[in-house]
Amino acid sequence: MSLLITTIKKLITISADEEAILTNLFKPLNLKAGEYFLEEGQLCRYVGFIEEGLVRYYMNDDGNQKTLYFNKEGEFVSNYQSFLPRVPSNTSIQAIEDTVLQVINYADMQRMYSDVKEGERLGRLGIEHVFLNSIQQLKSFYKDSPADRYQEFLRCYPDLAQRIPQYYIASYVGIKPQSLSRIRKRLVEPK
Amino acid sequence: MISVLFSHIEEKVALTKQDREKISTYFVAKKLRKKQYLLQEGDICKNLAFVAKGLLRTYNVDDKGDEHMSVFGWEGWWISDFNSFLSGEKAVFNIDAIESSDLLLISRPDYEALTLDVPVMDRYFRILYQNSLITKERRLMGSITYTAEEKYVKLAESNPQLIKRVPQNLIASYLGIAPETLSRIKKNLLRKR
Numbered sequence: 001m002s003l004l005i006t007t008i009k010k011l012i013t014i015s016a017d018e019e020a021i022l023t024n025l026f027k028p029l030n031l032k033a034g035e036y037f038l039e040e041g042q043l044c045r046y047v048g049f050i051e052e053g054l055v056r057y058y059m060n061d062d063g064n065q066k067t068l069y070f071n072k073e074g075e076f077v078s079n080y081q082s083f084l085p086r087v088p089s090n091t092s093i094q095a096i097e098d099t100v101l102q103v104i105n106y107a108d109m110q111r112m113y114s115d116v117k118e119g120e121r122l123g124r125l126g127i128e129h130v131f132l133n134s135i136q137q138l139k140s141f142y143k144d145s146p147a148d149r150y151q152e153f154l155r156c157y158p159d160l161a162q163r164i165p166q167y168y169i170a171s172y173v174g175i176k177p178q179s180l181s182r183i184r185k186r187l188v189e190p191k
Numbered sequence: 192m193i194s195v196l197f198s199h200i201e202e203k204v205a206l207t208k209q210d211r212e213k214i215s216t217y218f219v220a221k222k223l224r225k226k227q228y229l230l231q232e233g234d235i236c237k238n239l240a241f242v243a244k245g246l247l248r249t250y251n252v253d254d255k256g257d258e259h260m261s262v263f264g265w266e267g268w269w270i271s272d273f274n275s276f277l278s279g280e281k282a283v284f285n286i287d288a289i290e291s292s293d294l295l296l297i298s299r300p301d302y303e304a305l306t307l308d309v310p311v312m313d314r315y316f317r318i319l320y321q322n323s324l325i326t327k328e329r330r331l332m333g334s335i336t337y338t339a340e341e342k343y344v345k346l347a348e349s350n351p352q353l354i355k356r357v358p359q360n361l362i363a364s365y366l367g368i369a370p371e372t373l374s375r376i377k378k379n380l381l382r383k384r
Binding site for chain 1: 325
């Protein structure tokens with residue numbers, strides 16, 4: 001069974017028929033490290049589920065890439081602010097490892113809502129999670145120091161610190177790579 | 192009071208008579224006097240509140256004691272510290288009544304129970320979160336790209352009623368500007384007409 005179906009089954013109850021419907025509605029998409037799930041200016045056509053791999057979200061800030069967020073295997077990926085209202089995306093989503101996804105487009109998403117009994121419930125739980133993440137991200141940008149943001153990153157993504165290049169992590173925390181290594185030194189040195 | 196809630200839900204999904212009967216059992220009515228708190232920072236936000244009548248605000252207070260407005264909620268709006276409500280973490284916002292208000296409250300466990308009991312509510316809340324996500328994004332982009340005057344004009348166009356009902360110092364705080372700046376902007380706009 002795919003990780004997608006396992007994950008869906010943790011959220012809602014589905015019949016064997018519905019499992020087949022879901023498996024059909026999601027299509028495979030493979031990205032090599034460096035390739036894009038979504039580029040700025042394009043319409044975000046899919047919600048993806050990551051079976052394997054890692055992506056980062058970034059925005060252009062006066063020519064600098066500002067890393068906003070990461071998603072890894074077992075998580076959904078999309079820019080809902082483009083996908084839902086059907087407007088061009090202001091964010092890019094790039095694979096930073098070879099990434100295996102299952103993706104669903106807008107029309108098939110509507111079919112899922114009508115053809116899967118608890119499809120709406122899956123949608124509500126999914127969007128609630130996205131909504132919560134967006135509030136927490138925003139709160140953290142305004143309130144937390146870079147050292148706090150780095151520790152929060154380590155807490156949420158303990159296994160990612162080894163997989164993500166340091167300059168992406170620095171950009172996510174909102175500081176220069178040199179400042180991040182200072183923070184890291186301070187964290188490992190006994191007080 | 193509950194009829195306001197029903198008509199709001201029915202703008203987005205269809206309800207049967209049976210649905211309405213079930214829904215009404217999950218909500219508790221609450222009245223707030225002007226300036227009374229619904230939620231204080233540091234508490235756990237236990238309820239999601241639907242505003243049947245009145246006007247409330249969500250805000251936080253910084254280390255210097257300055258208030259920062261986050262959102263307004265009036266007839267037909269849901270108000271809550273959603274992060275605290277959904278995750279169980281401590282609230283970072285205060286919510287209080289600008290006008291005396293009639294609310295319908297639903298607790299976290301009842302919110303889950305309601306969606307299981309009346310599945311169409313999953314669809315209703317999904318649409319609500321989607322719209323809110325899109326609005327949030329627009330406001331964030333707006334706060335970066337618009338001038339103070341543009342922000343005020345946008346707000347006045349999209350919520351003319353709000354501008355009339357809310358004290359001007361709160362509107363200024365919502366827009367992230369000083370009250371004096373807001374009165375200057377309003378004078379300028381009058382002169383342009």
